[in-house]
Amino acid sequence: MDSETTLLWLRRDLRLHDNPALVAAASADRLLPVYVVDPSRYDAAAFGGPDSFVFEKTGGHRTAFRCAAVGDLRERLRAQESDLVVRTGEPSAVLPELAASVDADAVHVHTKPTPEEQASERRVADGLGDVPLVRHWGHTLYHPDDLPEEIDEIADTYTPFREHVESAATVRDPYPTPDLPTRPAVDPGSVPSPADLGIEELPTDDRAALDFEGGETTALERLEAYLWETDSLREYKETRNGLLGRDFSSKFSPWLNEGCLSPRRVSAAVDRYEKRRVANDSTYWLRFELIWRDFFQFQFAKHGAQFFAPGGIRERDIDWTDDTTAFERWKRGETGIPFVDAAMRELNRTGYISNRARQNAASFLANDLRIDWRKGAAYFETQLVDYDPASNYGNWAYIAGVGNDSRNRSFDVLGQAKRYDSEAAYVSHWLPELDALPPAAAHEPWQLTPADQAEYGVELGVDYPRPVVDLGGGSG
Numbered sequence: 001m002d003s004e005t006t007l008l009w010l011r012r013d014l015r016l017h018d019n020p021a022l023v024a025a026a027s028a029d030r031l032l033p034v035y036v037v038d039p040s041r042y043d044a045a046a047f048g049g050p051d052s053f054v055f056e057k058t059g060g061h062r063t064a065f066r067c068a069a070v071g072d073l074r075e076r077l078r079a080q081e082s083d084l085v086v087r088t089g090e091p092s093a094v095l096p097e098l099a100a101s102v103d104a105d106a107v108h109v110h111t112k113p114t115p116e117e118q119a120s121e122r123r124v125a126d127g128l129g130d131v132p133l134v135r136h137w138g139h140t141l142y143h144p145d146d147l148p149e150e151i152d153e154i155a156d157t158y159t160p161f162r163e164h165v166e167s168a169a170t171v172r173d174p175y176p177t178p179d180l181p182t183r184p185a186v187d188p189g190s191v192p193s194p195a196d197l198g199i200e201e202l203p204t205d206d207r208a209a210l211d212f213e214g215g216e217t218t219a220l221e222r223l224e225a226y227l228w229e230t231d232s233l234r235e236y237k238e239t240r241n242g243l244l245g246r247d248f249s250s251k252f253s254p255w256l257n258e259g260c261l262s263p264r265r266v267s268a269a270v271d272r273y274e275k276r277r278v279a280n281d282s283t284y285w286l287r288f289e290l291i292w293r294d295f296f297q298f299q300f301a302k303h304g305a306q307f308f309a310p311g312g313i314r315e316r317d318i319d320w321t322d323d324t325t326a327f328e329r330w331k332r333g334e335t336g337i338p339f340v341d342a343a344m345r346e347l348n349r350t351g352y353i354s355n356r357a358r359q360n361a362a363s364f365l366a367n368d369l370r371i372d373w374r375k376g377a378a379y380f381e382t383q384l385v386d387y388d389p390a391s392n393y394g395n396w397a398y399i400a401g402v403g404n405d406s407r408n409r410s411f412d413v414l415g416q417a418k419r420y421d422s423e424a425a426y427v428s429h430w431l432p433e434l435d436a437l438p439p440a441a442a443h444e445p446w447q448l449t450p451a452d453q454a455e456y457g458v459e460l461g462v463d464y465p466r467p468v469v470d471l472g473g474g475s476g
């Protein structure tokens with residue numbers, strides 16, 4: 001039999017461990033791993049139809065993380081006598097050319113359920129002509145073939161989905177890294193920096209929850225640290241609503257979403273932790289949250305682009321407002337509602353905010369300001385270091401009342417602030433101008449009388465904005 005050559009098209013699966021597409025591609029005699037930098041991913045994009053708005057698809061936080069992850073993968077492949085070929089261009093032009101240059105027999109890739117990724121796969125498959133594009137599934141905890149029902153039959157609410165998979169499906173063992181065959185002699189190209197992609201490098205901020213650095217190497221270090229070194233998993237369920245610090249939650253999301261970390265690898269590590277340390281509600285709850293992640297992936301496989309409609313998968317007819325001034329204030333963290341502003345400033349400075357902060361910032365935009373939720377989701381798409389289309393738009397739609405829950409998901413932002421930030425430590429961390437205020441006033445500065453403002457040295461409308469909307473509780 002003739003010798004076989006494969007291409008591995010890496011996208012958001014930047015790892016050697018538990019990588020089904022790599023395992024399949026590595027069974028050939030020669031393997032060329034390729035990463036294609038698609039410049040259109042770093043451009044501004046228009047959202048929607050006639051009422052469209054423009055936003056940046058990938059901001060500085062995620063671009064820096066991704067560039068580092070690509071560089072790390074190249075190092076790891078080189079350590080195995082292979083390499084990562086990096087090219088810039090539209091994948092449907094780059095990949096057929098590379099495939100032809102090495103006379104490839106097949107191109108392997110991980111498929112994704114979201115519309116843009118699917119469209120890109122279709123264009124590449126067309127461009128490859130007779131060379132097959134072999135699609136693998138490798139980014140969820142549960143494999144779709146192991147689900148108890150067909151994708152179209154999955155319930156639109158989380159609990160039945162979770163109960164079905166917990167009772168009737170098993171998580172497959174992660175694949176070990178295969179031995180890698182030789183690599184055809186091809187110029188490897190260089191890994192771009194954010195500046196090469198026209199993306200401004202953002203400064204780091206020492207107030208950040210964690211310094212997120214992309215790559216499989218740092219992903220595995222974080223897994224090791226969270227479970228074994230700090231033993232934080234033991235208390236995850238009690239701490240996961242935290243707002244400040246490294247270890248109140250796992251912080252795995254950026255690595256999971258760029259594919260530097262496999263959820264099955266996390267699950268296998270939790271299994272080991274349960275055997276060696278403790279099995280409790282917290283170890284269960286980390287899996288519970290990973291099942292949420294799966295849920296949105298499979299929801300996108302089921303509903304596709306309908307998720308991006310203003311009325312979401314529920315096709316609700318909601319008259320969203322278009323208050324540009326309020327939207328800009330929300331983006332900058334200048335709404336005058338400290339809990340929301342702290343979240344937005346943390347997002348802008350670091351690319352990461354806790355789940356609790358995301359829920360409140362999103363609910364405020366969609367349910368208090370009544371601004372088209374998709375604008376908020378698009379802004380998160382730009383800023384988040386851990387952005388994933390299904391997790392982001394799925395969660396936003398859910399909170400805006402147009403997604404996977406028919407109940408009202410509006411948050412009482414003030415009540416949440418007092419409950420989850422009772423000492424206003426989070427607010428002071430990100431809004432130092434409110435540092436001198438006692439906690440109650442730090443959450444409702446509009447309540448301050450002129451005499452209070454003079455006493456604390458905070459002048460409303462000068463040092464900190466007046467609220468963009470009345471949340472109740474008096475005026476300032």
Ligand SMILES: Cc1cc2nc3c(=O)[nH]c(=O)nc-3n(C[C@H](O)[C@H](O)[C@H](O)COP(=O)(O)OP(=O)(O)OC[C@H]3O[C@@H](n4cnc5c(N)ncnc54)[C@H](O)[C@@H]3O)c2cc1C
Binds near residue numbers: 252293294362386399
């Ligand atoms: C408006 C909004 C937008 C969001 N956008 C994203 C996004 O783009 N990417 C993203 O990964 N998560 C998103 N989330 C979900 C969640 O906030 C983050 O996954 C979580 O905060 C990441 O921190 P962690 O890794 O420490 O999470 P942990 O609490 O440690 O959870 C472990 C993992 O479970 C998964 N997970 C947890 N909660 C959710 C959830 N609600 N939905 C889906 N997966 C979940 C994540 O992969 C996470 O890394 C969003 C939530 C909201 C409310």
